[in-house]
Amino acid sequence: MIWLALSVGRPAARALLYPICVYYLVFSRQASRAIRPCLIRALGRPISWRDLYRQYHCFASALLDRVYLLTGQDSRFDIDIRGLDILKDRVARGQGCILLGSHLGSFEIVRAIGLSQRDVEIKVLMHEQHTPVIRDLFHDLNPAVADAVIQSGSPNTMLQVKECLDRGGVVGILADRLLKQDQATSCKFFGQLARFPAGTMWLASILKVPVILFFGLYRGGNRYEVHFELFADEIAIDRQHRDQEVQQWTQRYADRLEHHCRLAADNWFNFYDFWEEQR
Numbered sequence: 361m362i363w364l365a366l367s368v369g370r371p372a373a374r375a376l377l378y379p380i381c382v383y384y385l386v387f388s389r390q391a392s393r394a395i396r397p398c399l400i401r402a403l404g405r406p407i408s409w410r411d412l413y414r415q416y417h418c419f420a421s422a423l424l425d426r427v428y429l430l431t432g433q434d435s436r437f438d439i440d441i442r443g444l445d446i447l448k449d450r451v452a453r454g455q456g457c458i459l460l461g462s463h464l465g466s467f468e469i470v471r472a473i474g475l476s477q478r479d480v481e482i483k484v485l486m487h488e489q490h491t492p493v494i495r496d497l498f499h500d501l502n503p504a505v506a507d508a509v510i511q512s513g514s515p516n517t518m519l520q521v522k523e524c525l526d527r528g529g530v531v532g533i534l535a536d537r538l539l540k541q542d543q544a545t546s547c548k549f550f551g552q553l554a555r556f557p558a559g560t561m562w563l564a565s566i567l568k569v570p571v572i573l574f575f576g577l578y579r580g581g582n583r584y585e586v587h588f589e590l591f592a593d594e595i596a597i598d599r600q601h602r603d604q605e606v607q608q609w610t611q612r613y614a615d616r617l618e619h620h621c622r623l624a625a626d627n628w629f630n631f632y633d634f635w636e637e638q639r
Contacts, residue, residue: 456525481529
């Protein structure tokens with residue numbers, strides 16, 4: 361797909377997404393069962409196979425577009441950026457910021473904005489070891505991406521994050537996906553409890569930098585909509601009430617994630633049992 365995307369162009373590559381998505385719709389039954397609850401809650405109605413197909417196609421489209429974004433072809437896309445002044449204002453003051461995102465939509469579209477403007481250092485805290493093939497393929501497309509990734513869980517992770525922030529840079533964190541080694545906190549998400557990583561808000565409170573939410577929503581065709589929102593100028597958590605206050609801050613994040621998920625339900629790219637209803 362990468363070879364086709366770069367050799368024959370985006371329209372031809374996108375044409376191949378239709379049979380690919382039909383294949384996954386038919387055979388990826390576990391993933392389809394997992395994303396049904398979110399679609400039903402976000403859309404507020406029963407869903408059909410068309411809704412599921414749209415979800416797969418949206419994900420495949422965003423994944424394909426990463427090829428063009430990583431090779432510096434962001435001019436192909438119509439990107440509507442909202443609230444960027446919130447980020448630029450903090451960067452202009454020399455403040456490092458945490459960009460708090462999710463697996464709703466595309467982070468690559470946000471990273472492309474920063475890489476193309478080259479007026480701000482953007483690092484991403486990621487667990488790339490879980491997808492080594494995709495990691496290596498995309499790193500071959502743009503070696504600068506490898507330098508922009510901070511591996512989560514390594515001995516010097518915290519040091520790399522702090523050094524970037526001290527230079528006035530930005531560190532992106534996707535805070536909606538719980539890994540096995542993460543500590544969790546339960547939050548209401550679409551009216552039902554779901555587990556979110558507890559460490560994200562605690563990390564932000566230690567670093568004492570502004571936290572800005574972002575959502576890079578795919579809107580079909582070549583259109584993307586990027587939202588920036590100020591979450592907090594500084595997250596303060598009392599150690600004596602750590603668990604309670606971490607939960608409160610995480611709930612605020614979950615509320616904003618739910619809001620944007622209702623705006624773009626087909627951008628929900630967590631293809632697993634998010635509410636753990638199937639256990």
